[in-house]
Amino acid sequence: MDEEFRIANMNWMSYRDRISRTESVVLVPIGSVEQHGPHLPLATDSLIPTAICEHCARHSGALVAPTLSYGARSTPRCGGGQHFCGTTSIDASTLIIQIRDLVREFTRHGVKNLAFVVGHMENTWFVNEACELALRDAKMMGAEPPRMMAVGYWEFLTQKTIDHVFADKFPNWALEHAGIMETSMMLHIHPELVHMDTLIEHGPSRLPVYDMWPYDQSLIPADGVLNTAIGSTSERGKIFFDEFTSSLSAALGREFGR
Amino acid sequence: MDEEFRIANMNWMSYRDRISRTESVVLVPIGSVEQHGPHLPLATDSLIPTAICEHCARHSGALVAPTLSYGARSTPRCGGGQHFCGTTSIDASTLIIQIRDLVREFTRHGVKNLAFVVGHMENTWFVNEACELALRDAKMMGAEPPRMMAVGYWEFLTQKTIDHVFADKFPNWALEHAGIMETSMMLHIHPELVHMDTLIEHGPSRLPVYDMWPYDQSLIPADGVLNTAIGSTSERGKIFFDEFTSSLSAALGREFGR
Amino acid sequence: MDEEFRIANMNWMSYRDRISRTESVVLVPIGSVEQHGPHLPLATDSLIPTAICEHCARHSGALVAPTLSYGARSTPRCGGGQHFCGTTSIDASTLIIQIRDLVREFTRHGVKNLAFVVGHMENTWFVNEACELALRDAKMMGAEPPRMMAVGYWEFLTQKTIDHVFADKFPNWALEHAGIMETSMMLHIHPELVHMDTLIEHGPSRLPVYDMWPYDQSLIPADGVLNTAIGSTSERGKIFFDEFTSSLSAALGREFGR
Amino acid sequence: MDEEFRIANMNWMSYRDRISRTESVVLVPIGSVEQHGPHLPLATDSLIPTAICEHCARHSGALVAPTLSYGARSTPRCGGGQHFCGTTSIDASTLIIQIRDLVREFTRHGVKNLAFVVGHMENTWFVNEACELALRDAKMMGAEPPRMMAVGYWEFLTQKTIDHVFADKFPNWALEHAGIMETSMMLHIHPELVHMDTLIEHGPSRLPVYDMWPYDQSLIPADGVLNTAIGSTSERGKIFFDEFTSSLSAALGREFGR
Amino acid sequence: MDEEFRIANMNWMSYRDRISRTESVVLVPIGSVEQHGPHLPLATDSLIPTAICEHCARHSGALVAPTLSYGARSTPRCGGGQHFCGTTSIDASTLIIQIRDLVREFTRHGVKNLAFVVGHMENTWFVNEACELALRDAKMMGAEPPRMMAVGYWEFLTQKTIDHVFADKFPNWALEHAGIMETSMMLHIHPELVHMDTLIEHGPSRLPVYDMWPYDQSLIPADGVLNTAIGSTSERGKIFFDEFTSSLSAALGREFGR
């Protein structure tokens, strides 16, 4: 398939024709501007889900809406925390209302299926809240909303793949921030934006199981990498990317009948 | 220690005296009204953190504020979902603003340390957002807010205890809803509210790794129990309860200097 | 009747069955955490309506939802004002949205009749606003909301009872804060929480008919009692309690057909 | 004094000079658009406080800001309820934010004293909430807000005057809506807008002590007059008006040092 | 036609009868309290649209609602900016919600046509946003909203009239603030409020095409007049007023079938 799939680049008539097809799907990547260590760009959490969505769209007829580039606040345990310069976050309520607005518009367009593909863990619960509220909005409007999916792309990773790639050394997802999985993915999709030479070796962060305000910044590595990214390769990145895109495609097919 | 530790039952002068002590701590349990299967009461997620907070307070000089009884929406994967009758939830924004209001008031009182002890997983991220915003509020007021902690009590469970109690059969937390851990705890703290005889055996739910709106209710067991609660005992409950209370007490001591 | 009537303690299936009965009624006590002098606990305004609702429910088949423990700001003339330590209040908008959320949920459950029983005078107008907005919400949802009642329990007191108990010395309601009526009621329902020995005699506050910001705190008695509570007895409390519960029950029967 | 006292009619330089005087006072009338029976205009609740404020300003050097013409919803017991055509109300939150905005602006101007004079009973609690929030806003801005007063003009009526005018037949304030007091006042200040010939005699409304949604409209007289206005005269109106203006002036002098 | 057309002065039954007529129209003037130089009153932007609406209503059977007296913030380029004392503005969101509330009420009344006549350029986009949201609200309520118009009165000025009055020297609208057009209009409708003797001659402001925060106040004339008002006459004012009223009347007739 060679048709344009990025909504940004389509004119309105093409868009209208595309979404009027049986079982049209619109994918919305939701990322962040967040420190990702010295070796990854601030937009890492946007670039990854955008690449995943575009890959799925290219092969399925789905469309990709412009990425929501700014995401919810970074928490110490997931993203190093909000004290880093460069991390540029929005309030949860801002993210929520942005998504509600989009659902209302896609509903007006007649979009039948809508998937939010999250690249930043802290967005997750707020995207879910937004989908609940968007459904309520639609009910109040007397409108037929799209069927909606929300997913953090990393959720598609299977134990089998983890075992294959890491043997038994895979950290938990929170600590994965700017770690081997993200870095490998970026080496696969945007190698020119990764600077492996800047990495320094340090062990994983040891953070308590609770959150504190203010939190102890000394527990967060000064470079913002919660776990080591050493060992990242584009080959490993391709394995992850393939798993995420094929699993997302399968889920879209299963849920949206594509 | 035999002093009253429930703020509800204290008069304002006693409260004032107590929080003016060095390193006073106020604990706020945050629960929900949510279906918990046929065997547990709707307030399970409030009763457990309230009991934990009261136990810690009784032995430490901390105070316990009135429980926030209503919590965020139930998600299919954590609590069975919002289609159950009896589940009585508030919007995330309502929970957030309630907490911001409380922090502002405790700040005015001069409370030095404040801990939100969450009993309902879906509250977690919204409590965190609220703490962030409360800190911002305090900054805008030019006020000195309490040091704050937020924690889901289950986070204190160690692998060692899991192994001890379950061997290798412990499900993930999400599926734990109304399962062995919660039921055992309730058998320990409120046995009169647990009806083990109503339990029917069925395997764990098999839910996808993504969320859907609307979701397929047929994937959720009709009784609301995401995993089996069979095998729950008050003895196991006591082990959990002891771990949670001792770990929370230790954390309070470590962070708040008590 | 011996059935459980507290929603908190019921499981969801029992709750569902109970509210599906003809003319089910749910009662929601709405209180406050507010200074009530040296002799009454901070939760006085929650404890009283909770006791009233539970009494009515025990004898009528109505259900009692978890109390809203935190209420609107204390005004100088009704509750001594917001400068007292211990008074822990929420913004009017927080109270309003909390109630709207509850009405939406009870509507979803199919609750047919809903009564908000207010224990804190300052909540009154905000509860009313919330009911108006909840009705609008329901209209927007295309839902059939419960019939709703809102009442400050003290409104049920008759001149006849006042004359009986006080002869001609009853103060106006605003000044009643922590006074003879509330204190007597508490002596009847929670005597262990009342400390009559801490009372000091002083005349009623003399406050202007207007409100000021900032207000003159010297006009408010330092102990927070706007009028004397001396003369309170549990016998008088029983008279009040009986009047409130029987009048509320009568009103519920008249309006909700029970 | 013959100076212009209506802010609307002043140019900005005159306004600036006036409020820079020692102990400047700005009065803000807050009314409503609400049915007032067949004999009084919809703006009655705006016209009365505006006339009171202008009278006080004319004799004291205070300024009068443009009246807030739209007020909070009409309740059945105070104003007949929201089912009347012509009653044009705003949400409580709209009234509150409007007032907060004004306080912020008057603070910026350097206004030292600010009084909200309410003509519509249902506005009362929301004006109070707004003043609380405005004070918080000012604190957050690091600004010095005006000293503020809020008062319903009717609060200044004394028992002595009631006895003088009515002997013992004065109804309670709520039922006063479009009754003898308001009608007499309007006969005094805007006789051309009063149509006494349209009045029909009917007794006072008998409304329950609680509020219902939906409420029984048959309990409200079809003409919107909650109590009789027969017996209203401009002479009685002048007595009321004189009492309100002299008491308000005295209060302004006492609190604001004028 | 001699009937009362100001809603403020009508009783509710007359209002009800009037809006039930075929093709009733309600006009809502929306102004501001904003500096208008040394020669014009702060309410200029309210007085002009009010006069225009009243003129149209007097001759057409339309009704005029109470003016919204407070408007959106003054921008440097349109109104001199928010640093002037006396300019008393509300947040855009406050203006928007006020208008949404009014539309909801007029919808309830059964008003069929509603026109917002704006006298303050900065209100324009917020009035438009409000109308969009009001339409959405009505859809959610399942209500039939009025047909709505929003217009800045100055938009009706034709090049022909400009040429007639000014030859080729008419400035752009933004710079017109407190200039010849507004001043001439005020000389026509409220000559007693205009003080031509206070005018000083200075050329037009030279402001950049972009906005800055903070902005350079030295670019704004200290008297608040963005362009000269010298040359204003009541005769010119009458020409403008006639054009605005006749064009608005024509538009109302065309769009609302009057």
Add this chain to the structure above:
Amino acid sequence: MDEEFRIANMNWMSYRDRISRTESVVLVPIGSVEQHGPHLPLATDSLIPTAICEHCARHSGALVAPTLSYGARSTPRCGGGQHFCGTTSIDASTLIIQIRDLVREFTRHGVKNLAFVVGHMENTWFVNEACELALRDAKMMGAEPPRMMAVGYWEFLTQKTIDHVFADKFPNWALEHAGIMETSMMLHIHPELVHMDTLIEHGPSRLPVYDMWPYDQSLIPADGVLNTAIGSTSERGKIFFDEFTSSLSAALGREFGR
């Protein structure tokens, strides 16, 4: 200069170093997803300001933040209106809060100068409102916000250039939507996204000077082009682009000292 200037692609340490330089500038393009006729892509209003910002940044050391891709509702007169499929808009309040959040974050980072470059006319007033509120936020936080600029790029077009390119046939800006200026610009910067062959000739729209809800869609050309785009060339586009970028650069230099 060859340094990376897109914040998305920079790591946090580079970003931190760049904004710590004297007089750092961050540019934020604000666009829309809006129909732009059959010949231009939906993201036209984002692509143009992004290209302008990137050009300026490349030559000046400024940084470019991720574009805000979704903008305020399309009005009939500026963008054809909200009835077109594909136009995907957000509420004004959503745009405003998004910008406030960004300013707060850039303030935290220590950004000294911030410019919002608007590509969608309907965003203009809401961006201005946001800047006002962001300044207030900063004041409340006790923070030093960046100096801020907001500008619609088209404002930089001079009459001289219009005369040069169009002689006397240039339409007003509103009608310019998807017209010669935008189309020429797109032919210069993204020729592969422009489809000149789809253009059909039709005269300019004739729209009234007021807005209506609902509006008459038949007044809007069915293809969404408010004025002809025939005559667009990349050469003309380059002239426009050069003027906009050089004028913006000059303004940044003048205001921000670069």
